[in-house]
Amino acid sequence: MSSPVSQPQRIDFHGMPAIHLRAPDGAEAIVMEHGAHIVSWKPAGGVERLYLSPDAVFSEGKAIRGGVPVIFPQFGDRGPLQGHGFARNQVWEVVASRAGEDHAMAHLCLRDSDASRALWPHQFLLELTLSISGARLDIELECSNPGSEPISFMAALHTYLAVREVEQASLQGLHGQRYYDAVKKKDMRETGTELVIEEETDRVYFDTRNPLLLKEPHRALAIQSERLPDTVVWNPWVERSIKFSDFPDKGFRHMLCVEAATIEHPVQLAAQHSWWGRQTLMAL
Ligand SMILES: O=P(O)(O)OC[C@H]1O[C@@H](O)[C@H](O)[C@@H](O)[C@@H]1O
Numbered sequence: 675m676s677s678p679v680s681q682p683q684r685i686d687f688h689g690m691p692a693i694h695l696r697a698p699d700g701a702e703a704i705v706m707e708h709g710a711h712i713v714s715w716k717p718a719g720g721v722e723r724l725y726l727s728p729d730a731v732f733s734e735g736k737a738i739r740g741g742v743p744v745i746f747p748q749f750g751d752r753g754p755l756q757g758h759g760f761a762r763n764q765v766w767e768v769v770a771s772r773a774g775e776d777h778a779m780a781h782l783c784l785r786d787s788d789a790s791r792a793l794w795p796h797q798f799l800l801e802l803t804l805s806i807s808g809a810r811l812d813i814e815l816e817c818s819n820p821g822s823e824p825i826s827f828m829a830a831l832h833t834y835l836a837v838r839e840v841e842q843a844s845l846q847g848l849h850g851q852r853y854y855d856a857v858k859k860k861d862m863r864e865t866g867t868e869l870v871i872e873e874e875t876d877r878v879y880f881d882t883r884n885p886l887l888l889k890e891p892h893r894a895l896a897i898q899s900e901r902l903p904d905t906v907v908w909n910p911w912v913e914r915s916i917k918f919s920d921f922p923d924k925g926f927r928h929m930l931c932v933e934a935a936t937i938e939h940p941v942q943l944a945a946q947h948s949w950w951g952r953q954t955l956m957a958l
Pocket residue numbers: 737750757758832856876877906908933
């Protein structure tokens with residue numbers, strides 16, 4: 675039975691403002707103003723499904739290790755900007771948040787500012803809407819171009835998924851896909867029907883069309899994306915983990931990033947137009 679509707683609460687999360695969403699069916703999520711960063715998602719009746727590093731740093735201008743960083747307007751070092759762009763390091767504005775009979779949602783936005791234009795001289799309006807209901811989390815990213823010149827950008831929802839033990843998890847749905855292996859620095863094609871992480875893995879799978887399934891011995895998660903054609907699979911494994919000051923040495927065992935992205939073909943957005951992309955997670 676559903677509980678009465680409780681409206682989203684403004685909370686303090688590690689010293690920074692955030693919104694706690696709760697749907698009447700018990701699904702919960704927390705999104706921060708910093709980066710519109712989703713740091714927690716628990717499906718109805720379930721446990722935490724996002725990985726948040728216990729050593730994550732919550733500080734102005736710094737990226738948070740874990741949850742769902744929003745990557746914009748550059749992926750990684752594929753351009754002149756700081757790694758993964760600036761959107762994850764800026765404070766977003768909360769436009770709306772509410773709970774209805776069968777869901778709860780929040781809508782945040784980031785506009786260009788003196789700070790962003792100093793890094794990237796373009797006008798933009800970036801909007802993130804997350805919605806939770808039952809076993810499902812929908813994350814939608816929208817970008818509008820209010821200016822008079824076209825803009826071009828990459829974007830990703832850099833989702834850190836929690837797994838009990840990464841070597842016992844497998845990711846299905848990538849068979850036959852072309853990818854760039856950033857560890858081996860080679861273009862490759864996926865030959866396996868399931869991907870098991872047993873070493874440092876940093877891959878961009880291009881033009882992925884199938885839904886993905888992250889299977890663990892005791893549960894599974896379906897991952898779908900729309901209009902975010904590339905999928906990044908990342909696990910830093912032993913040696914790279916040690917180099918991160920905001921990540922425990924053994925943290926890699928309990929996470930896997932499966933990121934919905936547009937990297938190979940940056941979005942070309944004409945003046946006065948908008949674009950959107952979405953990632954949906956469904957706990958099974
Ligand atoms: O440390 P950051 O900037 O959050 O990036 C983490 C990882 O993000 C992944 O998306 C990249 O493919 C990796 O190459 C990168 O190491």
